[in-house]
Amino acid sequence: xxxxDRERKTNALREIEAAGIxxxxxxxxxxxxxxxxEVAEMxxxxxxxxxxTLVTQAKSGEHYVFMVPVACELDLKKAAxxxxxxxxxMIRSRELLPLTGYVHGGCSPVGMKSAFRMTIDETADLHDxxxxxxxxxxxxxxxAPHDLERLVDLSFADIxx
Numbered sequence: 001x002x003x004x005d006r007e008r009k010t011n012a013l014r015e016i017e018a019a020g021i022x023x024x025x026x027x028x029x030x031x032x033x034x035x036x037x038e039v040a041e042m043x044x045x046x047x048x049x050x051x052x053t054l055v056t057q058a059k060s061g062e063h064y065v066f067m068v069p070v071a072c073e074l075d076l077k078k079a080a081x082x083x084x085x086x087x088x089x090m091i092r093s094r095e096l097l098p099l100t101g102y103v104h105g106g107c108s109p110v111g112m113k114s115a116f117r118m119t120i121d122e123t124a125d126l127h128d129x130x131x132x133x134x135x136x137x138x139x140x141x142x143x144a145p146h147d148l149e150r151l152v153d154l155s156f157a158d159i160x161x
Contacts, residue, residue: 051124
């Protein structure tokens with residue numbers, strides 16, 4: 001493998017490939033950190049099948065990861081209930097990199113520094129495949145939702161507004 005290819009691979013892509021899970025990596029050029037809806041538009045995808053990865057902290061101090069369609073908002077009360085907490089809140093952007101190893105706009109549910117309990121909106125089950133960040137801005141991964149479940153501690157729940 002050429003050095004250039006190794007530099008382009010993210011932790012997420014390495015873990016997915018090592019697990020032998022069927023997927024498609026999609027890379028694209030963009031300036032800055034486009035919103036999830038903009039990413040869906042750039043790739044010609046239905047925003048309902050493109051998911052964003054959101055990191056939260058509960059009152060207990062535990063961190064949880066939630067995945068919702070890019071055009072939707074995370075319902076913090078439903079999210080807290082889904083993980084058995086009284087309340088969760090979004091972490092600050094500056095906390096994301098040290099906690100997960102990923103930057104805002106490039107946070108993947110796969111390959112984080114620590115394993116966190118994750119919940120994906122139940123609408124993911126409506127699609128044969130979904131898309132999510134591949135671990136850097138300009139990289140998306142497409143795979144079956146239940147294949148993602150094989151990689152991370154993932155549950156399905158109604159967590160959107």
